Amino acid sequence: MLKIAWSRMFAHALPEGHRFPMAKYDLLPEQLLYEGTITEANLFAPEPLPEKFIVDTHDSDYWHRLRQLQLTPSEIRKTGFPLSDELVDREVVIMNGTVQAALFALEFGIGMNIAGGTHHAFTDRGEGFCLLNDIAIAARYLLNYKSITKVLVIDLDVHQGNGTAQIFASEPRVFTFSMHCGHNYPFHKEQSDLDIPLAEGTDDKTYLHQLQTILPRLLDKVEPEFVFFQSGVDVLATDKLGKLGMTIAGCKERDRTVLELCRRNNLPVAVSMGGGYSRQIAHIVEAHANTFRLAQQLWF
Template structure:
């Protein structure tokens, strides 16, 4: 069984004309999975819809004052500009629902071995501030939730978004049972990159072959050294050669091979994995759909074929 988590609210957010964030990509991805891949007709696919978490659930991860100000619309304008979204009640609902979706993917993965969230990856949110389109850190929230499950004593967050997971690194740096592993471009946002437990910083214009060979080597070492009981995987596609905010030269097949590598390692080692689609940026949002769909293609190949 391959569980996919989705909610229509992910793309139901009005943004100013020309806004950089590709808000429609979630709806487009879901529609592609239904229309082109016909997943709604596949008995091995389970579509799940999350319900928003409560605001108070976030206060154990983020500073309570930040959460109160963020969701109560009293955050200073400069801090909202750092996040990059105009405040709205719909933004609040979307944030709480998307965070719930990543948490749900963890629960589904604990049951089925894998859970994929068709949103998520908001790794630039720190303890007391948001940044880079990230209000709260669903990866850190989900990692801590995973530790509450039976037989889960160590969690690894594998973040393959082109941008370093700075918020995840700072939020979880004192959690000895959570390993943060970020694979990113060395000369890209954020300018300041606090240390993850493992940082693989690659130069601009890294090719598909260079990316996969280096990543596979470090991934194998990381899994052997830390032996996690659970993995949370950010499958960002902004590593693609035509991404507008990335600087790598990785092709479409390279994204599939990266996702297949991570998923197959987990499946063979019997490690549950919760994956999120992460970042990807194009003015034409439809161009992102096939890139994000590679995660689902890889999951079907790994988990359906055994």
């Protein structure tokens, strides 16, 4: 059964002024339920992640200052959110959503988090709407506690996964792959194991050719036992923070490429939704919904 992490905290713990387009966290499960892609049985509400698993990945000093709301004004500005207990509580629940999605992926082949993809969080700081890094925490959990020895991170958000790259820069058991808009946030890029910077305005045909050429070879080279897929839909031409030129149909084919390769190679995959900031919330929800529809079609 497809298992999907979702909590009302994902949207409602955000401060006023930051809830659009984050309304997608409520609208997406509503759409999937309405159309019959999923039922209530597919959704699970994660508990907060225990601290021990957070400090496996993040510096304990940073975590404790975050938990006690003691970040400096400069550190808070870089996250993009005013800091609050509710925001930190939300982040800790999201972290466990991806950990649990990874565990469901080991059981069923795929697990998903309606939130997550917080790839701009570093070991010792947050940036870009990310306080903690769910993909890194979940990957570290599998390495430490589930006998996984090789992880591949496929990050296809429009922005480079700089935090994930930094966290795993000296970890040979994790291969980080980021395909993103080259001239976009973050303006200082970290070095992933493989970075593919794309030109502004890159269209569906060019994007998909790149991905479909690179990814099969990468799987052969890395030979992962587990995949984390950051499936941000800010690659759309309509995205306010994007700068690429993809359509919703092209974004769906991107996801199909990744998920079909995982399915064909019997690779368990945990999917985090990542970014999406189009002016029309319907574009965001439809693009994200396609990822879940494909998961149901391919695995169940």
